[in-house]
Amino acid sequence: MQSNSSLNITILGSGTSTGVPIIGCRCAVCSSQDPRDNRTRSSALVSYQGKNILIDAATDLRQQALRHQLRQIDAVLFTHTHADHVNGIDDLRVFNMISGSSIPIYATGEDLHALHRSFSYIFDQEQDEGYRPQLIPRLIEGPFRLFGLDIVPIPLTHGLGTATGYRIGPFAYLTDCNEIPESSLALLQGVETLVIDGLRHRPHSSHFSIAQAIRSTDGLNVKKRWLTHLSHDVFHARDESRLPPNCFFAYDGLNINL
Ligand SMILES: [Zn+2]
Ligand SMILES: [Zn+2]
Ligand SMILES: [Zn+2]
Numbered sequence: 001m002q003s004n005s006s007l008n009i010t011i012l013g014s015g016t017s018t019g020v021p022i023i024g025c026r027c028a029v030c031s032s033q034d035p036r037d038n039r040t041r042s043s044a045l046v047s048y049q050g051k052n053i054l055i056d057a058a059t060d061l062r063q064q065a066l067r068h069q070l071r072q073i074d075a076v077l078f079t080h081t082h083a084d085h086v087n088g089i090d091d092l093r094v095f096n097m098i099s100g101s102s103i104p105i106y107a108t109g110e111d112l113h114a115l116h117r118s119f120s121y122i123f124d125q126e127q128d129e130g131y132r133p134q135l136i137p138r139l140i141e142g143p144f145r146l147f148g149l150d151i152v153p154i155p156l157t158h159g160l161g162t163a164t165g166y167r168i169g170p171f172a173y174l175t176d177c178n179e180i181p182e183s184s185l186a187l188l189q190g191v192e193t194l195v196i197d198g199l200r201h202r203p204h205s206s207h208f209s210i211a212q213a214i215r216s217t218d219g220l221n222v223k224k225r226w227l228t229h230l231s232h233d234v235f236h237a238r239d240e241s242r243l244p245p246n247c248f249f250a251y252d253g254l255n256i257n258l
Helices: 061-067 089-099 109-118 182-187 210-220 238-240
Strands: 008-013 043-048 053-054 075-077 103-107 135-141 144-146 149-158 161-168 171-174 193-196 224-228 248-251 255-258
Touching: 008 061, 008 193, 089 103, 103 109, 109 135, 109 238, 109 248, 149 171, 193 210, 210 224, 238 248
Parallel strands: 053 075, 075 103, 103 135, 171 193, 193 224, 224 248
Antiparallel strands: 008 043, 008 255, 043 053, 144 149, 149 161, 161 171
16 A cells, blocks of 8 residues: 555454454444454455555455555465455455456465365356456465565464464564464564464464463564454453553554554
């Protein structure tokens, strides 16, 4: 969105897989009037020198794009293929229509396979082009360069599966994880701003709790940590004061400029 040489990150969505409010839930957070307690499915936009890189095509991509008047997506990085991170993929069609060009999508081999399985119509050359987004699969095999940026994939443990975090210079985005392997912590040395999964107060089998997210990244000595993929257990105004000084809850629309 910004076209200068700074790295600009927008948290498009900060919510867990159900979004917050959760359908049918009447808890205090789901009823909260604080816009920071209203969370669409997790996704982020990285803007650099006029290029927009989307991290995940979340279920709420359409709503997020409208909210931020997004007209341009130049590439997509997928963290993994759980439904909340990929179900907005069809809405990428609109960006093809505006630009008249295809969009490269980056994912691990396993995730590219899963995308082919779940969205076979997109990759079926016999289907009418108007009904499917024009996407170019790009296999992630290690660090790569994209639009002048060094992108470092960060392997993460996500329950029984894996997810891929991304380091881009001083910034790293690590959603959907309950453990950061030692070898991945090494890749994060020197990061200044971290966005990390911190689902809720209680432990969970495939997501960091807030305390676990903090403990696991204390050794990195980052300047700022933003917890994301938040559930309705997190009451922003009430709970933020309990976080360490360099730790905050992300919220939809949060803008980070580096
Ligand atoms: Zn998720
Ligand atoms: Zn609720
Ligand atoms: Zn997940």
